[in-house]
Amino acid sequence: MKQCILLIDHEQGEINRASYELLSVVDALAVQEAIDTKAVIVSPNPEPLAVEFSQFSGLETCAISVPDTCVNHTTCFKSAFIEWFDGSPFHYLIACHSTMNAELLPALSVNLKAACITSVEAIVLDNDQLLFERSVGGGKLVAALESHSKQTLMTIQAGAFGRPAQSMESDPRIFKRTIECVEKHAEFIELKDSVTDVSALKEAKVIVAAGRGIEEEDNVKLIAEFADLFKRSAVAGSRPLCDIGWLEYNQQVGVTGASVKPDLYVACGISGMYQHTAGMIESGYVVAINKDTNSPFFQIADICVAEDVTSFIPLVLGEYKKRKL
Numbered sequence: 668m669k670q671c672i673l674l675i676d677h678e679q680g681e682i683n684r685a686s687y688e689l690l691s692v693v694d695a696l697a698v699q700e701a702i703d704t705k706a707v708i709v710s711p712n713p714e715p716l717a718v719e720f721s722q723f724s725g726l727e728t729c730a731i732s733v734p735d736t737c738v739n740h741t742t743c744f745k746s747a748f749i750e751w752f753d754g755s756p757f758h759y760l761i762a763c764h765s766t767m768n769a770e771l772l773p774a775l776s777v778n779l780k781a782a783c784i785t786s787v788e789a790i791v792l793d794n795d796q797l798l799f800e801r802s803v804g805g806g807k808l809v810a811a812l813e814s815h816s817k818q819t820l821m822t823i824q825a826g827a828f829g830r831p832a833q834s835m836e837s838d839p840r841i842f843k844r845t846i847e848c849v850e851k852h853a854e855f856i857e858l859k860d861s862v863t864d865v866s867a868l869k870e871a872k873v874i875v876a877a878g879r880g881i882e883e884e885d886n887v888k889l890i891a892e893f894a895d896l897f898k899r900s901a902v903a904g905s906r907p908l909c910d911i912g913w914l915e916y917n918q919q920v921g922v923t924g925a926s927v928k929p930d931l932y933v934a935c936g937i938s939g940m941y942q943h944t945a946g947m948i949e950s951g952y953v954v955a956i957n958k959d960t961n962s963p964f965f966q967i968a969d970i971c972v973a974e975d976v977t978s979f980i981p982l983v984l985g986e987y988k989k990r991k992l
């Protein structure tokens with residue numbers, strides 16, 4: 668049986684949503700061989716989070732307590748782990764693909780002389796060999812990598828594996844460690860809010876989001892007019908629309924944009940790549956309008972409208988005006 672350690676991220680006293688998805692990564696690894704998994708949380712006050720994660724996952728969870736100054740500090744985390752791994756051998760170490768982990772895991776892999784694969788989006792079994800896939804070339808190509816090392820460290824893209832169901836176990840199993848960090852070549856000063864203000868999206872009850880399927884910049888007005896039909900609504904969009912300047916970056920939803928939870932999310936001409944859907948998957952009710960019935964958005968939407976968005980929305984607006992008269 669292979670040993671696996673999940674590194675659980677947290678922010679402002681809450682476990683990151685993407686950390687739960689690491690459990691689905693373990694399921695993907697287990698298609699080849701049974702996996703014995705433990706989780707680890709590092710924080711100045713790790714116990715409440717360790718209890719919460721252990722209750723959700725049913726996994727034994729190690730609460731590593733570190734000084735306040737170690738928060739967001741790669742070198743401190745690195746020394747904490749090197750010390751801990753001494754007594755906890757593993758085949759896989761899995762973490763979310765965050766700025767810190769994308770720095771931490773490669774650094775650890777150098778110390779451990781282990782393989783490190785970052786930004787993994789899928790794991791496939793090919794002729795009895797596990798392949799780890801990730802996007803390259805800005806998402807135009809998919810690279811498949813194979814690990815030739817006894818230990819493999821990997822970071823996982825948020826949204827790529829989906830959130831698993833809660834375990835039936837309810838008694839938390841936690842064990843505690845305290846680690847003093849000595850190695851320090853840089854100092855963590857403070858955590859600041861991002862300059863991108865996504866508050867309009869976070870507060871909206873209804874979000875109408877536009878994708879490349881709207882075809883022309885002028886159609887952003889159409890999307891805005893449609894959004895105006897709803898109270899407390901906002902216009903959002905996919906990353907390509909922000910990249911070409913049709914929308915502002917504070918309107919982008921997805922792994923590199925905002926995470927939103929409106930009551931209603933209407934996706935207009937958006938394909939539904941996980942990099943987008945990861946940011947809206949917790950929406951209450953989802954409507955997708957797409958002329959391609961095979962669009963991935965149709966897999967997760969509550970209502971799928973197989974229409975040309977550029978003619979469907981004017982029809983809805985026209986009908987609405989008629990009924991209001």
Ligand SMILES: Cc1cc2nc3c(=O)[nH]c(=O)nc-3n(C[C@H](O)[C@H](O)[C@H](O)COP(=O)(O)OP(=O)(O)OC[C@H]3O[C@@H](n4cnc5c(N)ncnc54)[C@H](O)[C@@H]3O)c2cc1C
Binds near residue numbers: 802906922940943976
């Ligand atoms: C590291 C990384 C991070 C990323 N982060 C994000 C992110 O945060 N947010 C994000 O959105 N993307 C992100 N992306 C990009 C993501 O992978 C997709 O490329 C992007 O979401 C696609 O946008 P889209 O659906 O608007 O365009 P497309 O993929 O081009 O899809 C357009 C859709 O519109 C449909 N369509 C076309 N014409 C019409 C019409 N007239 N009527 C109805 N439907 C029509 C098509 O069938 C298609 O499904 C990221 C990519 C990478 C590699």
